[in-house]
Amino acid sequence: MTNQHPSWESLVTWVEAGAEGREIAAHLAGCEPCAADAAWLAQTLDAMQGDAAFKAPPDGVRQRAIAAHRQRYPSTGHGKAQRTLPRRSLLYALLAAAALLLFMVVVQRQPSKAAPLVAVTGVEGEVTVTNRDEQTRRVMNGAPLEIGDRLTTGEDGLAIVEFRGNQAAVKVWSNSELSVDDLVVDEGQITALDITCRDGRMKATVAQPMAFTMQAYGNELTTRQGEFEVEYYRDDHSTEVKIEAGELTIANEAGRRTFSEGTELLIWYQTLPGDPLEYPLIYGDETSWRDGEALGLRASQ
Incomplete structure (x- = not known):
């Protein structure tokens, strides 16, 4: 020792x-x-x-x-x-x-608290969300949205639905309803997004390339990147579309066609000569609508 x-x-x-x-x-x-x-x-x-x-x-x-x-x-x-x-x-x-x-x-x-995939911002007035269980709640700024949620604005309501850091955004005006149907994310980037404009007026901005689809009153609106506005008129069941940037493809029972930025369209159901059924036809503006110059035709023609 x-x-x-x-x-x-x-x-x-x-x-x-x-x-x-x-x-x-x-x-x-x-x-x-x-x-x-x-x-x-x-x-x-x-x-x-x-x-x-x-x-x-x-x-x-x-x-x-x-x-x-x-x-x-x-x-x-x-x-x-x-x-x-x-x-x-x-x-x-x-x-x-x-x-x-x-x-x-x-x-x-400890996992970092990531921002929600879908969030509501710019909330003004009455804005509510209804989930798949039909439970409705008031919405505050920053509130997340889940797949299947329906956002509704009241008479004085206004909101912006942002998708993962403004990769895409939809501005929702008063008396409108939007639902988030599906969303695909790959390595932090949204690659596909499906929403439905159920009523009212909305403006979609797709900042980053993705498969963006909006269902609007029997019309399927798709774009890879761009900006467009949609408004539905209950009195005559017509839909107005304004393309402000990029290209937008519109598909419905009458057919499919792609339009470029600067185009304003009116989609209206009417009966074609010799056919009792009504089809959603696409017109360039009010003048061409009056003259019967349809830009979209039925798929069978």
């Missing part, structure tokens, strides 16, 4: 090494205080790393404990003097290191 007591650093290193080191082992065999300290160190370090999910390296714990003591108690070399440091001081240092490492692990584990 050696008469020289091992330093704290040597003792921690010996405990971490798994009982390697014949000289320290021989000393501990005949020194009850040092053996008690070694056992306490082993229990403390084991408790700090007892959680299987706690991945902090043992060397990191040891180095933090040693560094804390070197700063507070400058080393005077090996021997009895260095071994007389209060056990409580090392405990505080070890606990501080454990708290720091545990905080780092918790922060890494």
